[in-house]
C-alpha cells in the first residue's frame with residue numbers, strides 16, 4: 081500500500097474529528113488535575129496497603145455503633161456510612177487502623193463536574209456521549225495510521241525508534257512526540273472507546289446477584305470478626321466496598337465487593353456463603369476507567385495530561401504540515417499545450433515546490449510561457465522546448481507520491497519535438513540513497529529519443545539555496561535567461577566577492593585555444609579542487625562558472641577560448657598582477673573523496689581542470705586513474721609535463737588519453753570500454769568514479785556504466801550515484 085493511502089486516511093480522520101478532539105484534549109488535561117488534587121488530601125492511611133479486614137472491621141465496629149457500608153475509593157480513602165454513638169448519620173473518611181475520623185467527603189467541585197460533563201457528553205446527554213465515543217474511536221484509528229506512517233518513514237518496525245532526520249519544526253516534532261506519546265494516546269483511545277461501548281451496552285456488563293442458600297446457613301461455630309479466615313487473608317486495598325449485615329439475624333450477611341469478585345460472608349461463623357468472579361467485561365471496564373481517568377495513580381494522571389497536551393500539538397503541527405503542502409498548489413497562467421517551458425515537480429512535503437515556483441515566476445515575469453505541474457501530471461507538451469524536472473527523493477530512494485507514475489507516463493507520452501531537459505534532485509545526505517530518484521529520472525530522460533540534456537543533473541542537499549543557485553546559474557548560462565535565487569523566500573545571503581590576483585597565465589597556440597590561468601586569493605577558508613569560480617565579466621548579472629583545480633595553493637582554471645565567449649574572452653585578456661572580483665562557490669559534491677579505495681577520474685577537454693588539482697594534492701597516494709579525452713595531441717601538451725611529474729611522485733597511478741581527431745580517433749568512453757574490469761573492481765571496492773567535462777561525454781560514459789553496473793555488479797548506476805560513488809560535474 082502506498083504511503084499516500086495512510087497519509088490521506090490519517091489526514092481525513094484528523095480533519096473529521098479535530099474539533100471534538102480539541103475539546104476532549106483540553107477538558108482531559110483539566111480533568112487530569114482532579115486525581116492529582118484528590119491524592120494530595122490527607123485521608124489515606126500510611127498502612128493502607130498492609131491492613132487486613134480482620135484488623136480493620138473489629139476496630140470500626142467498636143467505634144461506630146452502626147455501619148451500613150464501608151467503601152474504598154481509587155485514592156485509597158476509606159469511607160464509612162452509618163451512625164455515630166449518638167445515633168446521628170455519619171459519612172466520614174476514617175483511619176482503618178484506629179477508626180479515627182480523618183475528614184468528611186465533599187462533593188465533586190462544581191467546576192470539575194462541569195468539565196466532566198463536557199468531556200463525557202458535551203452537555204448533550206446520550207447524543208453527546210455517542211459523539212465523544214466516536215471521537216475516541218477516531219483517535220484510535222488516527223493513532224494506528226500515524227504509527228504506520230512512522231514505520232514507513234523510518235523504513236521498518238525495527239528502526240521505529242532510530243534517529244529522525246529533521247525536516248522542519250512541525251514535521252520533526254509531529255513524529256518525535258508521536259513516538260513518545262504513542263502508548264499513552266493508544267491507551268486513552270482504546271479505553272475511551274471501550275467505555276463508550278460499555279455505556280451503550282454494546283459490551284454486556286451484567287450485575288452479579290449473589291445466590292445464598294438461606295436454608296444451609298449455619299449459626300455455629302461462632303467466631304470473632306478478627307478470626308474470620310477470609311477477613312484475615314483479605315487486605316483492605318483489595319476491597320471496593322463492604323455492605324454490613326442489616327441486623328444480627330444469621331440470614332443477614334456481609335456482602336464484599338473485591339476488585340475481581342463478589343462474596344457473601346456469614347456474620348456469625350465467617351463462612352463464605354457465595355463467591356462470584358466478575359465477568360471479564362466488568363474487569364475491563366474497571367481497568368479502562370482507571371487508565372482513562374488516571375484516578376488510581378497521580379503519576380499516570382500526569383502522563384495522561386501530557387499525552388492530551390501532545391494531541392493539541394499534533395492538531396497544530398498536522399495542520400501546519402497540511403497547510404504547507406496545500407499552499408504549494410500550482411497556479412498556471414498558460415496551459416500545458418501552450419508552454420515553451422515545462423517545470424515538473426516531485427515533492428512529498430511541498431518544499432520543492434517553493435524552488436520550482438521561483439523559477440516559474442521568473443520565467444513568467446520575463447514574458448516566457450511556463451507551465452508548472454507535478455510529475456504525475458506529465459503528458460504531451462506540444463510547444464515545449466525546455467523541460468526542468470525538480471524532484472525530491474523519499475523512502476528507500478523512492479519517488480515522492482506525486483511522481484510515482486512518472487516512468488510509466490514518460491513511456492506513454494513521447495514528445496514529438498526535441499526538448500532540452502535538466503534535472504534537479506532535492507534530497508538529504510543524511511539518507512544513504514541521496515537524490516536517488518532524481519538520478520533515476522535523469523537516466524530515464526537520457527534514454528528518450530526526444531530529450532537532450534541542457535545542463536548536468538544538479539543535487540540540492542537539505543534545501544540549500546546555494547546548491548540550487550548553482551543549478552540556476554548553469555541553466556541560465558545555457559538558456560540566456562537569468563534566474564536569480566535571491567528571493568527572501570529562499571533566504572540566500574548576498575554573494576561574497578573576493579579579490580583574486582592573477583599569478584600566472586599559460587597561453588598556447590593550440591587550435592582549440594585552450595589556456596590556463598592561475599589566481600591567488602587572500603581567503604582564509606580553504607578552497608578545494610572541484611569548487612567553482614564565478615566571475616562577472618561584464619560587471620552585471622551575467623555570471624560564468626569555471627571548475628577550480630587547486631595547484632600549489634593557487635586557483636588554477638583551464639579555459640577554452642570561445643570566439644565570442646564573454647567569460648573566456650575576459651579571462652584570456654587578463655595578465656599577471658591584475659585583480660578581479662569573483663566568488664568562490666563551494667561544490668562539496670565534487671571534492672576528492674575523503675575515503676576511497678581508488679579513484680577513477682574521467683574528463684574531456686577543460687574538464688581536466690579540477691583533476692589536476694586533486695592529483696597534485698593526492699599526498700596519501702590513493703590509487704588514481706585518469707582517463708582524459710582531447711581533440712588532438714597538441715591539446716594535451718598543456719598538461720603533459722605536470723601529469724608525468726605527478727605520475728613519478730606516485731600521486732597519479734595510471735594515465736590514459738584518447739584523441740578524437742588523431743590516430744585511432746577515440747573518445748574517452750572507448751578507453752573505458754576496454755577497462756571495464758577496473759571500473760567494476762573500483763566500484764565493488766567502494767572506490768569512486770568522477771566525471772568532469774561535456775554532457776555528451778557524460779552521456780556516453782553513463783551508458784557504458786549502466787551496462788557495467790547492471791551486468792557486472794547487479795545494481796543500477798543511480799545506486800552508485802546516490803551513494804556518492806559516481807560523482808559528476810559536467811556542463
Ligand SMILES: Cc1cc2nc3c(=O)[nH]c(=O)nc-3n(C[C@H](O)[C@H](O)[C@H](O)COP(=O)(O)O)c2cc1C
Nearest residue numbers: 427428429430431432472473477507508511514515
Ligand atoms: C521520510 C523521508 C525520507 C527521505 N528519504 C530520502 C532519501 O532516501 N534520499 C534523499 O536524498 N533524501 C531523502 N529525504 C529528504 C527529502 O528528499 C528532502 O528533505 C526534500 O528536500 C524534501 O522535499 P519536499 O518537501 O518537497 O518533499 C527524505 C525525507 C523524508 C522526510
